[in-house]
Structure formats: C-alpha cells, structure tokens
Amino acid sequence: MAADPFHLAWFTPFKTPAWKSPWAADTPLTWLNGEYYMDMARSLERAGFDFMMFEDSTLVSDTYGGSTENDLKHGLHSPKGDPVPLLPMLAQVTQHMGFIATMSTSFYPPFLVARVMATMDHLTRGRVGWNVVTSSEDLAGQNYGLDHLLPHDERYEMADEFITVVKELWDSWEPGAIVADRETGYLADHTKVHPIHHDGKYFKVRGPLNLPAGPQGHPVICQAGGSPKGRDFASRHANVLLSAPKGVDQMREYRDDIRARAVGHGRDADDVKVMFIVQPVLGETQADAEEIARRRNELTQDQIETILGIMSITTEVDFKQFDLDAPLPDDVTTNGHQSGLEQFRKRTKGKTIREALMGQQTEAVELVGTPASVAAQMDEVMEAVGGDGFLIRGEPVRTHSRRYIDEIASGLAPELRRRGLIRSDYPESTFKANLAAF
Template sequence: MTADRFHLGWFGAFVPHGWNQPFEGTEASHREWLDGTFHVDLARALDRACFDVLLLEDSSMVSDTYGGTSEATLARGVWAPKGDPLALAPLLTEATEHLGISVTASTSFYPPYVLARAFSTLDHLSGGRAGWNVVTSSEDRAAQNFGLDGLPQHDERYERAEEFIDLVDRLWSSWEPDALVMDRETGVYVDHEKVHPVHFEGRYHRSRGPLNTLPAPQGRPLVSQAGGSPKGRDLAARTADLVMALPKGVPAMKAYRDDIRARAEAFGRDPDDVKVMFIVSPVLGATEAEAAERFERRRQAVRDDPTGQLIGWSGSMEIDFSRFDLDEPLPADARTNGHQSTLETFRTWAGDRTLRQAVEAYRTEAVELVGTPDSVADQMGAIAEEVGGDGFMLWSQPPTRQYVTEVCDGLVPALQRRGLVRTGFSSTQLRDNLLEF
C-alpha cells in the first residue's frame, strides 16, 4: 500500500541567505537577498519542482531579550535584518507561473481594511496565487514599534484575530462576483447595486466598507495559520485553508491533524478543506553515509554552541534564556505571553534533561529525515501513509542555493518517481491546486 499524493511547501523569510556557510556564494551575492535576486531564484526553483506554496514568515522588531541587549541577535542575524515580504511578493509571482506566495501579516498591527485591500491587490497581480499567513504576533518589542506598550494577553490576541479575519472576509465579499459590467452602451463600469458596505461593528474592530478593489481572483486569498495552543488550533480550524504544524514525532503529527480536522468539522467545515502541512528539514546526501555525516555535523554545531537556539527563542517567547543555567533543567516557573506552544513543546521534550542536553537534542522540525533522496522519499511516503497528512513544509535556516538544488533536483524527483507529489498543475490558482488532492 502506498500513500496518496501530498503537497509540498517551502517555509522561508525575506532574510540573508547562508552568508557564513561553506557554499555561501560570492561576496557580491550578499546583496542579492535585499534586491530580491536570491528569493526570485528560490521561487523559480520551487515553481519548476511543482511546489504548491512558498510561505514567507515575518516579524517587526530587533529583539534585545537575550542578555538584555540586541548584541547576540544582530551578531547572528536571528531577528534582523529582515525585509518586508509583502513588498517582495510581486517579484516572486512575476517570476513564476504556478507557485503560490503566502505572506505573513499580523492581526495585531495591520488595520483590517489595509490588509484586505493589499492581499486582494496581490491576488490580482499574481492571477490568483496570493495567500495571507495569519499571525497575532508574540513580542512586546514589536508592539512598541506601533505605539503600544505591549501586546494583549495570548487568548485575547486570538479573540481579536478571529474578529479581524471575520471583518477581512466581509470586506473581500463586499463586491459581488459579477459587479464589474463594463457596459459601453450605458457607460457603466461597475454596477453599484452589487457593491455593499459591510457596516462591521465588533468588539475590537469597526469598518464601514466596502473594499475599493475588484473581487480577488480567488474570491478569498488563501489563508494559512500555524496554531499550536488550544486557541491557536481553534483559529486555524475555523478560518484557515492551510495549517503549518510542528508536533514532534509521527504519533504527535497524526494526533495533531486528527484534532484540527475534528475542530474544523465542529465549526461546520469540510475537514478536507483544511490542509495540514508539517515542517521538516531533510538532510540529504549522495549516500547514506554522507547524509549521516552531514546530520552529525549539524548536531555537533549545536553541541559547540547550544546558545544559538536560545537566542532565537528568547526573542519569540520574550524569556531571557541567558539567565538560566545550561546544566540545570528549564525552571518550572518559566512563562511566556508569546509562543506558548513552542515553550510547552520544548518543556515536554526536555523532561528532566538539563537545558544544554535538551537544546542539543531538540530539532525545529516535526520529524528527522536523513538519507539519500530515494530513502528520504520513502520515509516521507511512509509518514504520510501513517499520519494521513496533507503534505510537508520544507525549511532551511539559513537557506542556501546548494540546499535548494538538493531538494528540487534530488528529493523532489525521487518523490515524483514514487507518485507521491505532483508533476504538474491543473490550475493557475493557489486554492484550486491545494484542494486538488
């Protein structure tokens, strides 16, 4: 028995590529991330390899949580520098034919009307390949860049987000599909009776509407979300078309997908309309020995510098991990108003291990995949068969052209030979492609 076909996505960011890696490129290439050249090359490779979507994360701050200073963050380029992915997106869609581009934008900082208009416009520019990756943001430092003292509490952020998405959906629907008439005899461009104010009055948001753009090609640009906490899972199951997930291990992956599908059904949705894709970062080699050696080098890098991961987490959780003893367990009283699911996942993973041991063993992926393209393809097929999953979201930090090539010219053909992923597209629109199987 073989797995059904599954989808492929890429999780990236508008950040520098691997500037200090063995195959980093020429010195001149380091300007290419800011002018979009590197990311255009990435998008073209993914398009050629029949990926469904490139999802671009984002944040709006320079973190100074770790050690009470931005020194470590900036030295490693963890949270900055970073470009605005919404500005990058049109370059990527212009350079590709089928690849969807999902851009992160925060419900805590964007006005709903501005967001609805921007993503509707991007959907037009791309011919129906735009997606909005919903986040509520998790950092007070980001909030302070928008004139706020800090973010609301975790659960309230999700309540605001639900209302925000409801309003955006109403704005996207404020024009009937056939409102554009272009009647040359009467001189009427748009039928005003088919454009409607929304008169939205919520607890957190208000808007008269209607939107002042034509209906988006997809009607509703694809909505993606990464929900880990109970509130986050509810938001994803209620509103998202694509859910990006990071449970640890195959049993947890299956349990997560089953839970999202059950929640979606409880909200009156068809569970098959909610695609769950798991984050992975395959380690590939021409031989099993080469892949194992690469994997061991990656583990050794963490052993040599266990603080690297903690610097990133300090920013997302706003917990100063520098104050904890690496040779003691994570203190039980460590709490966050930020990424709660990340903290709880790590706490469960760590158990009684010291912080150093736990960080060395931890992986920012749902399941470890190590081997040749053929053996990793077999592993992915077996996992999809057991989980019943909808696909995988590949991730590399920092990204390099070498790794992109290994995936697109090595792993993907191996998956295609097994009939596990698509070899072409039946539609030019992102949602249609995601719902095809």
C-alpha cells in the same frame, strides 16, 4: 503501501540566507534585491512545489541578555524584509505555484490587509495567500504604539474578529460589479458594491473595499496553531496549517484534532491541509548524509546562542539568564509562544538545558539519507499520519542556500515524483484550487 499524493512547500523568511555557509557567495549582501528568492521560486516550481510560505516579524530583539547583540550578530530576526512586495516579483518568474506572506492581526488594520491581499491576488492572477499571525512579542508591538500585546487567548479573539472583517470586505463587491459599459457610461455598478458597517469589540470598519476581490475571492488562509486557542482558530479559518509536532504519533494526533475541530465548525475536513515542517538532510550515500547531519547538529557556542536567541524572541523569556547545566525553572511563563515554551519544558524534564539542546529537534520528523531513501521515509510518514504534506525549511544560518535548494529540487523532488507522491502539473488556474485538488 504508497501513500496518496501529498503537497510540498517551502517555509522561509525573507531574510539573509545561509550567510555562514561556504556556498553563500554574495547573497548575504544582495538578498534584499529579491533575485535569490526569484531563483528559488523558479527551482521550486520546476520541482513541483505547491507554494512558498514567508514568515515575518518586525522587530530587532534585545530579549536575550538585554541586548540586540545576539539577534544582529547571528541575523536571527533581523535584518528581514517585508515579504508582501516580493509576491508579484515571484509570480512574474513563475506560472503556477502559490506564494503566502505574513501579516499580523495585532498590528495591521483589517482594511489594509484586505486591500493589500486583494491587490496581490489580482497582480499574481490568483496565486497568493495570507499567513495570519497574532504576534507574540511586546517589542514588535512597541513599533506600532503598543506598550504590551493583549493576553495570548484574547489575541486570538481579536484575530477572529479581524479575519471576519477582512472576509466581509473581500465580499463587499458582488461578482460582475465592474461592467465597463460604454453605452451607459458606468464603469462599476453601485448596486453591487456594499458597505459592511462592521462595529465590533475590536474593530469598526465601514467599507466597502475600494476594489473587487481577486481571482480567488478569498486568498488562501494559512495559520500555525499550537495552543488549544490557536488550534481552534486555525481549524475555523485556515486552508493551510504549518506545524511541527514531534514524531509520527504527535503528527497524527495534531492532524486528527485539527480535522475534528474543522468538522465541528461546519467545514469539510479535507479543506484544511496540515503541513509538517521538515529539514531533510541529503547525501550521495547514507553515510554521507549522517555525517552532514552530525555536523549540523553539533552544539557549538554559535548554535547555543542561535537556538536560545530564537527561543528568547518567540517566548519573550530571556534564556541567557538560566544556567545551562541546570533544569529550566518551573516558574517560567510566557505571554508569547506558549506551545513553543511548553515543548521545550517537556524536553528539559529530567535534563539540564544544555542536555535538552543537544537533543533538540526543530522539525516534525528527522529525514536523513539519500534522495531515494528520504523520499521513501516521507512516503511512510504520510501513510502513517494520513496526509497532507511537508513544508521544507532550510536551516537559515547555514543551509538555506542555492546548493540546498537544488539538492531538494533536483534530488529529492524527482524521487518523490517518481513514486507519484507529489504533483507533476498544476491543472487548476489558482493556488487555492490546486491546493484543494487532492
């Protein structure tokens, strides 16, 4: 039985794409001009994608081995561009799909986020979203005058107040406040623009915002909540969640939990779309795809340095210190990404770190095959999980290339559309409305 239609999106940083790939061409040296991502947006809209979501971080990490060498050698978290200014560029070369950028509640003032996102919503005619992160790296905090980030759970408490302030600022202009009445001489009606006078535990903001909210009112809110505190925050505020629980059973459990929490917060469960991160491996035949997957998953020294380097950055634990041929020590803790460390701890149970890395699965489910067979697999997974869609992520060091994008846009997406599984048009005028359509 076919699943209901689901949403399809792409998860990416604004960073060097697939520079080790033989298909990279000149992108390792030119990607910062935005052309690669503009081409990508055109292809994905043609394919029927709902949105592109840009993660972000603002550090050059020396957590792995006490040096920035590994981060810069492999281009893990740097160089990376700010995705926010990219949004209107992408909107100019597309007509319908949405674009989400990341801004951290630990570093940005609420007024700045509210103003930037309202401006972007106007510039894109209602096609932007904000990925809300609390950040997990003290190194990033030290770029903003902080010696250490707040404890994990308190960061979410601060984020809850932060997003409340941002929404109040978006609402500080009533609809119709701009009257542009030449006869009375009023551009804006001052009786419809209101200070918010927020005075809380973490923020004090007078308001009002100095421009009205954009076409969406509140832009789409995106979040990734893995820990219990993160799940509760996401279910309270987000329109879209990105997640990678491993396997259909965990995917279903995660989605059911988020939906139940959303109802507990007085929301309609269908207003929260849970998107699962995948990295489809496509070939002209099943054997081709399996060989590509085998090569991609080879545990080379580059792969070890890349995987452990990324884990070191997100958890703020130096994984270079550990013996790869021994289990992960039991006393390892983090104030960073707690769910990421916990997932790795589960994978290393009864195994050495090297053995766990050999079986590491970064996506929610493995999808390997021809475009037709992978589309069928995605259909089956969504039917089992219940919804709401997939976030495709090209492996950033080797496969995030124009070639891989076209494999998805010209190979997989048409097969999904033929089965009625993804959208064939964008009937609504805004990103949020199209997202809520099914």
